[in-house]
Amino acid sequence: MGPDERLEHIAKAKKALKIPVIASLNGSSLGGWTDYARQIQEAGADALELNIYTIPTDLDSPGSRVEETAVEIVRAVRKAVKIPLAVKCSPFYSNMANMAKRFVDAGADGLVLFNRFYQPDVDLENVDIRPKVLWSTPQAARLPLTWIGILYGRIKTDLAATSGVHNGRDVIKMMMVGASVTLIASALYRHGLKHLSVMERDTREWMEKNEYESIRQMRGSLSKLNCPDPAAFERAHYMRALQTPPSA
Numbered sequence: 001m002g003p004d005e006r007l008e009h010i011a012k013a014k015k016a017l018k019i020p021v022i023a024s025l026n027g028s029s030l031g032g033w034t035d036y037a038r039q040i041q042e043a044g045a046d047a048l049e050l051n052i053y054t055i056p057t058d059l060d061s062p063g064s065r066v067e068e069t070a071v072e073i074v075r076a077v078r079k080a081v082k083i084p085l086a087v088k089c090s091p092f093y094s095n096m097a098n099m100a101k102r103f104v105d106a107g108a109d110g111l112v113l114f115n116r117f118y119q120p121d122v123d124l125e126n127v128d129i130r131p132k133v134l135w136s137t138p139q140a141a142r143l144p145l146t147w148i149g150i151l152y153g154r155i156k157t158d159l160a161a162t163s164g165v166h167n168g169r170d171v172i173k174m175m176m177v178g179a180s181v182t183l184i185a186s187a188l189y190r191h192g193l194k195h196l197s198v199m200e201r202d203t204r205e206w207m208e209k210n211e212y213e214s215i216r217q218m219r220g221s222l223s224k225l226n227c228p229d230p231a232a233f234e235r236a237h238y239m240r241a242l243q244t245p246p247s248a
């Protein structure tokens with residue numbers, strides 16, 4: 001889809017649906033494209049997800065500059081739109097907690113944790129690099145699970161979990177560490193859209209069996225909100241994990 005076609009698509013989706021339409025915008029540097037965010041809003045999107053997708057490779061660009069650019073992108077898009085803004089970000093910052101806070105200070109209403117950067121493979125038959133998006137494995141959930149648990153309640157924002165959410169149990173785990181929503185891509189590609197209702201049913205069944213009345217009741221119950229020093233907690237868990245036999 002070209003940019004104009006995409007705006008039309010958003011407008012059509014908005015007309016056809018009763019649920020909110022969240023548009024996604026992918027950016028890696030500051031530029032005139034932030035104007036496109038405004039056009040997305042005008043097309044009727046209820047909210048915008050800004051995907052900061054960049055793999056810095058410049059040997060002379062320090063991490064601090066990469067971080068400042070990312071924050072400036074958020075600031076620029078925030079200035080361009082009034083609708084709620086979520087930032088889908090990278091986990092690869094020196095201090096993710098600080099970056100999360102800076103994104104929120106720059107105007108993000110929500111954080112989507114995390115961007116999954118495609119990693120190419122080498123095609124030995126054709127002796128070439130093979131760019132390919134891989135479906136996620138359940139293990140991929142551990143990274144957002146860790147960070148949502150650390151950030152929940154410590155910064156004023158909604159947290160969305162993406163990566164490795166494949167079934168109802170994964171949804172519940174993410175809610176327990178503090179996610180407000182989960183995003184699902186690979187599981188839908190693999191099982192088709194009908195899998196959404198299976199996941200919803202499984203989530204409900206687990207909640208009923210375990211006597212939870214609402215998502216709100218379980219949200220953040222396993223976060224590190226009441227932990228005075230999450231870094232020490234992580235270190236202690238690491239030590240414990242090393243003493244536990246590994247499993248699949």
Ligand SMILES: Cc1cc2nc3c(=O)[nH]c(=O)nc-3n(C[C@H](O)[C@H](O)[C@H](O)COP(=O)(O)O)c2cc1C
Pocket residue numbers: 024051088114115116133134135136137140162163164165183184185186187189
């Ligand atoms: C085939 C495929 C296409 C994707 N396209 C996009 C995209 O256009 N924009 C985006 O932000 N993420 C895209 N993603 C990433 C997903 O939104 C998601 O962040 C990631 O796949 C992790 O979630 P999952 O474990 O449910 O797949 C894509 C993922 C897959 C598998």
